[in-house]
Amino acid sequence: LGPRRGGRVKEEAYECGEVATGKARTRFSVHFYLVAILFVLFDIEAVFLLPWAVIYRDLGVFGLVEVGIFVGVLALGLFYAWKRGVLEWGSSRP
Numbered sequence: 625l626g627p628r629r630g631g632r633v634k635e636e637a638y639e640c641g642e643v644a645t646g647k648a649r650t651r652f653s654v655h656f657y658l659v660a661i662l663f664v665l666f667d668i669e670a671v672f673l674l675p676w677a678v679i680y681r682d683l684g685v686f687g688l689v690e691v692g693i694f695v696g697v698l699a700l701g702l703f704y705a706w707k708r709g710v711l712e713w714g715s716s717r718p
Contacts, residue, residue, distance in 0.1 A: 658710045662702075669698050 676683070676691050683690075705711060 655710070655713070658705075662705060662710065665701070666698070669695075 672694070673691065676687065680687055680691075
């Protein structure tokens, strides 16, 4: 909304009143983002499974098969990520 006045001091990271040491912008490995995405994916899986677990008796066999397919697809995704080496911290490839 107002004029942009940049400067060396304004672009530094704020360190709670302390003098900043080092650069604030560091590169992270892509591996951290892949693990975070997998965590969010399986966390959302738990959100979808919770309502099913509450009313699974009312759904019958159809509900069981439906959730089995859902968990199977997610298991295939986990197997694919495992085979690609996403879950290995020591490997050099993501």
